[in-house]
Amino acid sequence: MDTKKQALEKLKGHIKPDTSKWKEDARWRRANKGWLRKSQKIAFDILQALRAQKKTQRDLAREINVSPQQVNKWVKGRENFTLETIDRLEKALGITLMASSHHVHIQQLLSHSFKTNYKSVSPVKEKIQSAEGGTRVIRLNPQEFTTTQQTG
Amino acid sequence: MKIIGIFAVVENALLAVQYEGEPVHEFARIFKQWRSVEYLEEFFETHRGDLQSEHYRKKKGLITIAEAVFSTIDEAEDFEYQIKEVAETGKENDEETLHDLIFHPLHKNDSSKLHQQNKAYGPDRSSWLRLYAIRIAPNLYVISGGAIKLTPKLQDREHTNLELKKLKIVAEHLKEIGFDQADDYGFIEIGE
Numbered sequence: 007m008d009t010k011k012q013a014l015e016k017l018k019g020h021i022k023p024d025t026s027k028w029k030e031d032a033r034w035r036r037a038n039k040g041w042l043r044k045s046q047k048i049a050f051d052i053l054q055a056l057r058a059q060k061k062t063q064r065d066l067a068r069e070i071n072v073s074p075q076q077v078n079k080w081v082k083g084r085e086n087f088t089l090e091t092i093d094r095l096e097k098a099l100g101i102t103l104m105a106s107s108h109h110v111h112i113q114q115l116l117s118h119s120f121k122t123n124y125k126s127v128s129p130v131k132e133k134i135q136s137a138e139g140g141t142r143v144i145r146l147n148p149q150e151f152t153t154t155q156q157t158g
Numbered sequence: 159m160k161i162i163g164i165f166a167v168v169e170n171a172l173l174a175v176q177y178e179g180e181p182v183h184e185f186a187r188i189f190k191q192w193r194s195v196e197y198l199e200e201f202f203e204t205h206r207g208d209l210q211s212e213h214y215r216k217k218k219g220l221i222t223i224a225e226a227v228f229s230t231i232d233e234a235e236d237f238e239y240q241i242k243e244v245a246e247t248g249k250e251n252d253e254e255t256l257h258d259l260i261f262h263p264l265h266k267n268d269s270s271k272l273h274q275q276n277k278a279y280g281p282d283r284s285s286w287l288r289l290y291a292i293r294i295a296p297n298l299y300v301i302s303g304g305a306i307k308l309t310p311k312l313q314d315r316e317h318t319n320l321e322l323k324k325l326k327i328v329a330e331h332l333k334e335i336g337f338d339q340a341d342d343y344g345f346i347e348i349g350e
Contacts, residue, residue: 008294008295009295009296010298013298014295016336017164020164022163023165023166024165024167024183026165026182026185026186028186036235046227049196050199050228054199057203078196082194082195083195084193
């Protein structure tokens with residue numbers, strides 16, 4: 007076997023410079039690892055939903071009116087999805103793609119039969135018919151809302 | 159399958175060929191596959207039988223497709239980082255950094271020997287990621303391809319058998335440019 011020096015000599019004129027930019031990409035992936043994992047999970051759920059529903063990426067593209075290339079980009083696992091896109095995908099596929107930790111926490115609380123009753127029935131505004139027959143709007147202070155809690 | 163170039167992945171340490179029809183060299187192509195959710199989901203669904211075989215059940219229990227996909231992405235990232243680090247450590251000299259840590263000789267066409275070697279690493283060495291390469295000098299390797307290997311022998315599956323063919327193609331190409339003994343076939347896997 008050649009020494010490394012001999013081998014490199016033989017390779018002269020045969021080696022091309024690496025233009026694939028894999029090192030830069032590797033650094034970028036390490037720096038963005040957190041949200042990339044979320045994107046990968048969404049991509050995986052989309053693919054598994056399509057598989058279960060026997061749909062193609064092209065079918066999904068048609069349903070939500072985007073190009074098949076766009077759907078294919080999404081399922082690679084490095085798309086920084088907008089909430090609007092997530093919502094469209096969830097509706098089209100009938101699945102939840104992004105359950106927030108808060109949502110999961112609320113679900114757990116509800117499952118422990120922790121009940122909260124909000125006494126105030128008014129939303130932000132309340133219409134009151136004035137004596138003159140006109141209409142005026144009174145904004146309610148959120149602090150006026152009364153809250154009681156029951157456990158059971 | 160024709161080679162259209164040899165590229166320096168890590169200068170003076172790790173080279174990779176590019177085949178006709180492919181947009182990038184094999185090192186970049188393989189790792190791109192190993193982080194593509196689309197590719198991995200399809201691969202593990204296709205090879206679900208191998209993934210959930212007795213072989214893996216004994217080692218790790220029943221592996222779901224999701225677990226396989228995400229552990230592959232994580233392992234590939236570590237693998238890529240480790241190779242880069244190890245190759246760069248030894249690029250200035252003849253120090254066998256890659257060989258000592260992650261390169262395992264693959265005796266050509268000798269699947270029984272390969273099987274023995276795999277078993278010799280013990281049941282905990284269960285990464286299925288493989289890069290295939292030819293050693294042309296101490297700490298100087300040419301990558302011919304890579305695969306997710308779920309079965310004991312390369313010949314067991316079409317996609318791994320193809321990797322054997324690619325090793326031979328690269329060996330022939332290297333012989334044409336003066337490496338008469340370019341037959342030190344091997345595979346690179348995650349070191350410990």
